Amino acid sequence: MNINLTLIGQSLAFVVFVWFCMKFVWPPIVTALNDRKTKIADGLAAAEEGQQAKAKAQEHAEQVTSEAKEQAQEIIRRAEKRETEMVEEAKGNARTEGDRILTTARGEIDKEANMAREALRAQVAALAVTGASKILSREVDAEAHAKMLDELIAEL
């Protein structure tokens, strides 16, 4: 337990260890710790930002979806409207077409009837002439009486 040269030796060892620690141990570790601190802080900030961006994106997506839904609704509504319109149009077309056909048919019928009537009149006239000639028992000059006969036919 004497105080001797060991004291100096210990002091030297102390100086060397402290110097080494100061030069080669402390700075890299503390630098790494500080770097990590900033890295973690940055990471947390980035996460926060990401969360915010996500929320924004969600909001945007919701907006887009609702817009799309609205649009779809609108399209459906328009389609339905167009459908009824088309049906109405078709109905109208069919009606006019029917009317047209009906009118044509009616014209045709009238024409036919008229033709039949004319034919009948002719025949009746012929019959009447024949009848009259028979009744009169004498020859009637058909040509001479044609004017009278025509008037008769027109009266029928």
Added chain:
Amino acid sequence: MASSEALTTTGYIKHHLQNLTFGQHPDGTWGIAHGAAEAKAMGFWAIHLDTMFWSVLLGALFIWVFRRAAVKASAGVPSGLLNFVEWVVEFVDDNVRGSFSHKNDLVAPLALTLFVWVLLMNTMDLVPVDWLPELAKLMGIEYMKVVPTTDPNATFGMALGVFVLTVFYSIKVKGIGGFTAELTMQPFAAKNPILKILFLPANFFLEFVSLVSKPVSLSLRLFGNLFAGEMIFILIALLFSGGAVLFIAGGVLQWAWAVFHILIVLLQAFIFMTLTIVYLEMAHSHH
């Protein structure tokens, strides 16, 4: 060992308290001292080989482990050794930040070195007192004191380093004038120049004592605690030669004292570090 017939109880204790001293014998030859008297006769120019060996070994262990961690240190995810080292570094850094308010790149590494180094040296105390000396005896080494902090040379050596730094920074921060004024102009302060001169001797005496008492108390506190702890381990070890009952009692006592001693080992290292920081803080601040 106490069981060997050649050694009495006193001899056993004395043997355990004897450093492996290398120096010049009074007759002019160089060699290892056999016994306390021879070591004393060697005077100042002798060296404790065991203290030097263990303290440098443990200091190198600290440097090696922490350097390995420092090489691996990155901003990425830490693991294993790096985690542990970072924990220690942050603990020391917190303490330095708490007590030291100036800008000095030396203080934190100094505190870290002192804390870990002293802790490692103290921890040698927990190795059963006979193991390493017996091993050394097998290797032909007569004396082996394995706890460097039970050698006042080791604690004084470190405290001396701290003291030199304290004085250096006192002068660097406050100038020679400021440092001298601090030593001579307080605690008895006066405006009158004559009174100032009158107070000077008393002031200087008080301040000088308080200045010198810092390294002395710093080293003696550590030395005293560890020496006492070691002494008790040695006394407990004596029980092992006293029959079965004492053997068991000794075992239990040694275990209990070792558990309690962990606290002292850690606490003394922490106190040494904290006081170093405080002394350097005082050196940096103006009174």
